[in-house]
Amino acid sequence: MADSPVSTHNPNPAAPSDDASPQQQKQMESAYANMKRKMSMQEIGRKIKHKVMVLSGKGGVGKSTVATGLALSLAQEGHSVGILDIDITGPNVPKMMGLDRKRLHVEQGRIHPAQGHLGVKVISMAFLLEDEDTPVVWRGPIKLGAINQFIGDVEWGELDYLVIDFPPGTSDEPLTVAQSLPDIDGMVIVTTPQDVALLDSRKSITFSESLKVPVLGVVENMSGYTISGKTSPGNDIEIAGPGGKKHKTTADSDGNFNVTLDIFKQGGGKSTAEEFGVPFLGALPFDPGFVRGGDDGVHRIVSEPEGASAIAFAKVVEAIKSQIGSSKSQGLEII
Numbered sequence: 001m002a003d004s005p006v007s008t009h010n011p012n013p014a015a016p017s018d019d020a021s022p023q024q025q026k027q028m029e030s031a032y033a034n035m036k037r038k039m040s041m042q043e044i045g046r047k048i049k050h051k052v053m054v055l056s057g058k059g060g061v062g063k064s065t066v067a068t069g070l071a072l073s074l075a076q077e078g079h080s081v082g083i084l085d086i087d088i089t090g091p092n093v094p095k096m097m098g099l100d101r102k103r104l105h106v107e108q109g110r111i112h113p114a115q116g117h118l119g120v121k122v123i124s125m126a127f128l129l130e131d132e133d134t135p136v137v138w139r140g141p142i143k144l145g146a147i148n149q150f151i152g153d154v155e156w157g158e159l160d161y162l163v164i165d166f167p168p169g170t171s172d173e174p175l176t177v178a179q180s181l182p183d184i185d186g187m188v189i190v191t192t193p194q195d196v197a198l199l200d201s202r203k204s205i206t207f208s209e210s211l212k213v214p215v216l217g218v219v220e221n222m223s224g225y226t227i228s229g230k231t232s233p234g235n236d237i238e239i240a241g242p243g244g245k246k247h248k249t250t251a252d253s254d255g256n257f258n259v260t261l262d263i264f265k266q267g268g269g270k271s272t273a274e275e276f277g278v279p280f281l282g283a284l285p286f287d288p289g290f291v292r293g294g295d296d297g298v299h300r301i302v303s304e305p306e307g308a309s310a311i312a313f314a315k316v317v318e319a320i321k322s323q324i325g326s327s328k329s330q331g332l333e334i335i
């Protein structure tokens with residue numbers, strides 16, 4: 001301890017000491033703040049049962065939509081849930097959670113999350129921005145310091161799940177979070193069925209090696225668009241989908257039918273998961289309601305809790321829960 005910047009003689013190292021130079025005192029204060037933050041991270045780690053990161057290699061594939069959807073789906077099941085929006089340059093979780101233009105509440109030096117739909121606690125950099133149209137340019141160390149502060153200084157309370165949304169790509173942010181927050185259960189990789197997105201999600205899977213965070217699995221978003229209709233009971237239907245592909249189905253005894261059209265194509269997420277030996281967590285349909293929800297602040301799961309998208313999310317949540325159970329016991333980690 002002789003070379004520790006924190007004096008063992010002073011019970012409060014941040015308090016001024018007679019013989020410390022201003023520079024030494026600054027160092028002591030910073031060491032003390034870091035130590036406090038580290039202890040706080042450990043405490044947060046203990047109080048939050050499960051932590052799940054949501055990542056993708058490519059931008060715009062629906063990470064924030066999936067992260068908010070997972071949080072809401074878990075909350076719908078009765079879990080206490082938080083969502084941490086780490087996207088510093090383009091934070092859009094608050095908007096999706098009906099918390100646009102909300103400001104954070106700080107009490108006794110601790111940041112208190114805002115409460116979004118279904119009581120989900122939300123922390124986002126957007127809450128600190130004066131003007132959402134002005135892009136924030138953060139230099140590397142400041143950005144990473146802000147992330148650590150976000151994690152260490154937030155009063156989450158007891159949570160069953162914390163879902164963490166990231167900016168696209170294999171950047172510094174996931175690395176910082178993985179190094180700071182103890183016991184992360186794993187990462188969910190979001191992809192769309194296009195080749196380019198799949199290629200990038202392969203990078204994310206490889207990236208997990210350097211983070212030493214298990215891959216819980218791959219979710220295929222915007223996977224097919226389902227149309228519904230009514231005709232005479234038992235009628236055979238044929239619909240020409242994108243690219244002229246024929247889709248056939250038969251109406252049920254009430255005359256109702258559903259056809260899922262492959263807007264891009266389907267199954268790529270599953271084959272990528274198989275290729276890398278990681279679980280496929282399920283497919284989420286292309287649903288224009290997500291776009292409306294992103295604009296008007298009412299997430300699809302809240303506006304239509306029994307709808308096809310909410311059901312698809314619930315299935316993905318079940319798959320994630322079963323992976324969390326098995327990865328804890330079997331140590332599912334790509335090496």
Ligand SMILES: Nc1ncnc2c1ncn2[C@@H]1O[C@H](COP(=O)(O)OP(=O)(O)OP(=O)(O)O)[C@@H](O)[C@H]1O
Binds near residue numbers: 090
């Ligand atoms: N399943 C879906 N069906 C229809 N639209 C969707 C779906 N998922 C996402 N979207 C829409 O696609 C756009 C991008 O989604 P989102 O912001 O969630 O992506 P992202 O991966 O978080 O983006 P970024 O990389 O910028 O953080 C949004 O307008 C969203 O409403």
Ligand SMILES: [Mg+2]
Binds near residue numbers: 087092166167
């Ligand atoms: Mg996003």
